[in-house]
Amino acid sequence: MIVNGKEMTFEENSNVIDLLNKLNLDEEKVVVEINMEIISKEVYSERILNDDDKIEIVGFIGGG
Amino acid sequence: MxxxxxxxxxxxxxxxxxxxxxxxxxxxxxxxxxxxxxxxxxxxxxxxxxxxxxxxxxxxxxxxxxxxxxxxxTPGVHGKVKNAIVGIAGLGGLGSNIAISLARLGIGKLILVDFDVVEPSNLNRQQYFVKHIGMQKTRAIKDIISQINPYVEVETVNTYLDKSNIKEIFEGVDIVVEAFDNPKCKAELINTVLTECKDKYIVAASGMAGYFSNNIIKTRKIRDKFYLVGDGVSEAKPGCGLMAPRVSIAANHQANTVLRIILGEKEV
Incomplete structure (x- = not known):
């Protein structure tokens, strides 16, 4: 699948949480978009990733 | 003629x-x-x-x-901004600067939300005065705006914003501006607006600490109706503080993005 423009491979049945863990991102500090749709945090563990998914992740850092 | x-x-x-x-x-x-x-x-x-x-x-x-x-x-700008309603979430370094720039533009209405009071350490980057120390930020910003442009309608909400009240508080706005300090609050607001308030624009910021180059602070259009300002990497943390110049650069990237959206300029 494509994550932020780069091709990545995952084990079968990986979900959004697995992806965030692999990228070392905190699930509470991100916006996740899969195939142009924003994924609600509540369904990160249910949403299984498919080979043809196009995923964009935006992480936020502190300061303001 | x-x-x-x-x-x-x-x-x-x-x-x-x-x-x-x-x-x-x-x-x-x-x-x-x-x-x-x-x-x-x-x-x-x-x-x-x-x-x-x-x-x-x-x-x-x-x-x-x-x-x-x-x-x-620029001729024609005021007539358009006068009809706009903008919500600002957080009135710290980003939010106080954004509110003042939008007030100087003569925006029709601002809905300004924060739960905090002005502290001495805020004054290194936030637009408050010594006389405001101890005052709710919502009251202090209203005081400042009234002295800049009294024709801007200012509604303030003194509360902690989270997903339980975001939709209701920003019901009437055209554009939501994310101006929080805490990255979890940033993510919660942006996710909520993108999933539950799909008719609204959101203009957010991430990465403006320190005294790194001006020129790495950018405005990016992430998707339709979602804009993100900042360098994406300069996190506020021990050893890397938040100071007026870069925070106001980012804040005014956000303010100009709001102005551009109102004027129909949707690309960055």
């Missing part, structure tokens, strides 16, 4: 110059602004030109003041 003089529509039978009208209407006017630009030399006028005549130091009456406050704007 039709000319707007101090924002009042006036009709003239023959073609006039700017200084002819000044001499007829306000001979003591020593500042002549034609279509947002101060002129020193006389200029022929075109249909629908906007001429503002000011006597330096004179206090204008209330009818004139609102228009005079924005007489240096």
């Amino acid at each position: 039709k000319i707007y003089v101090n924002e009042k529509e006036m009709k003239f039978n023959e073609r006039k110059t700017a200084f002819q009208i000044r001499d007829e209407i306000k001979p003591e006017g020593d500042i002549v602004i034609l279509n947002g630009f101060i002129i020193k030399e006389d200029s022929k006028l075109e249909e629908n030109d906007r001429l503002v005549l000011i006597k330096r130091g004179e206090k204008p009456n209330e009818d004139e003041l609102e228009h005079l406050l924005v007489s240096r704007h």
Whole structure:
């Protein structure tokens, strides 16, 4: 699948949480978009990733 | 011909110059602004030109003041921003700067939300004064805006924003501005607006600490209706503080993005 423009491979049945863990991102500090749709945090563990998914992740850092 | 003089529509039978009208209407006017630009030399006028005549130091009456406050704007901008409603989540370094820039533009209405009070350590980057220390930020910002542009309608909400109240508080706004400090709050607001308030724009910021280069702070369009300002990497943490210059650079990237959205410029 494509994550932020780069091709990545995952084990079968990986979900959004697995992806965030692999990228070392905190699930509470991100916006996740899969195939142009924003994924609600509540369904990160249910949403299984498919080979043809196009995923964009935006992480936020502190300061303001 | 039709000319707007101090924002009042006036009709003239023959073609006039700017200084002819000044001499007829306000001979003591020593500042002549034609279509947002101060002129020193006389200029022929075109249909629908906007001429503002000011006597330096004179206090204008209330009818004139609102228009005079924005007489240096690009023509046509004020009419559009006057109809806009913008919500700002957080009134710290980002939010206080954004609120003031939008107030100077003469935005129609601002909905300003924060739960906190002004502390001395805020004054290194936030637009408050020593007299505001201990005051709710919502009250302090309202005080400042009233002294900049009293024609901006300001609604303040003194509360902690989270997903339980975001939708309701920002119900009436066209654009939500994310101006929090905490990255979890940033993510919660942005996720909530993108999933539950799909008709609204959101303009957020991430990465503006320290004194790194000006030029790595960018505005990116992440998706339709979602814009993100910042360098994406300079996190506020021990050893890397938040200071006025870069925080206000980011804040005004956000403010200009709001202005551009209102004026129909959707690309960055």
